[in-house]
Amino acid sequence: MIHILLFADLQEKVGKDQLELEEESISVKELKKKIKNEYGLLQLDQVMTAINEEYAMENDIVKSGDTVAFIPPVSGG
Amino acid sequence: MTDSLFEIVEEPIDVEAIIEKVKRREAGAITTFMGTVREWTKGKRTVYLKYQAYKPMAVKMLTKIGDEIEEKWPNTKVAITHRIGHLDISDLAVVIAVSSPHRKAAYEANEYAIERIKQIVPIWKKEHWEDGETWIGDQLETAAYPSGSPNIKDV
Numbered sequence: 345m346i347h348i349l350l351f352a353d354l355q356e357k358v359g360k361d362q363l364e365l366e367e368e369s370i371s372v373k374e375l376k377k378k379i380k381n382e383y384g385l386l387q388l389d390q391v392m393t394a395i396n397e398e399y400a401m402e403n404d405i406v407k408s409g410d411t412v413a414f415i416p417p418v419s420g421g
Numbered sequence: 422m423t424d425s426l427f428e429i430v431e432e433p434i435d436v437e438a439i440i441e442k443v444k445r446r447e448a449g450a451i452t453t454f455m456g457t458v459r460e461w462t463k464g465k466r467t468v469y470l471k472y473q474a475y476k477p478m479a480v481k482m483l484t485k486i487g488d489e490i491e492e493k494w495p496n497t498k499v500a501i502t503h504r505i506g507h508l509d510i511s512d513l514a515v516v517i518a519v520s521s522p523h524r525k526a527a528y529e530a531n532e533y534a535i536e537r538i539k540q541i542v543p544i545w546k547k548e549h550w551e552d553g554e555t556w557i558g559d560q561l562e563t564a565a566y567p568s569g570s571p572n573i574k575d576v
Binding site for chain 1: 477543
């Protein structure tokens, strides 16, 4: 099970702040594609991804038990 | 607020408390930066803002900025607090305090901190106007994501 966290406009678009995905192991790229198709989240192409609170690359592998966060362009400060 | 140097809080920020965190006998300068909620942006009037954060990661990234500063400007001390939730016009959204033996490092490190916050800290601002609302994306004046996708080397 992979835990997925959504923020800002992603959260509003999906209507939830968390998702769960039954996968043993999947690349960030594939995971994004899946979620993008399932929820129509076109903006996923423009978001960064964090695995367990660290920024990750598209080819990094997410494993069951990991927490993935999609990080839209940030606007703090 | 606690003694921790890097914090995300929901209550108003006490500037004096942030300054206290970096006060040291060896410091000859303390710079503070206060980011406040602006009413007018490009002709549009903001009524209030809402900030959201991925809290644990935001604290981690603030800590990372502190580490970067210590490396670039040795013997500085940094404290950063960002507020989230509902903020009204002129409320303090972020306070950065840097102390150093001499002023130049304190000025430079402080500016570096706010620029990095706008790059890597997972906090989002939602503008509420008189006639609507929207989440604000990247607002770096340097067009950080020219290709339309974030660049990992900024991280």
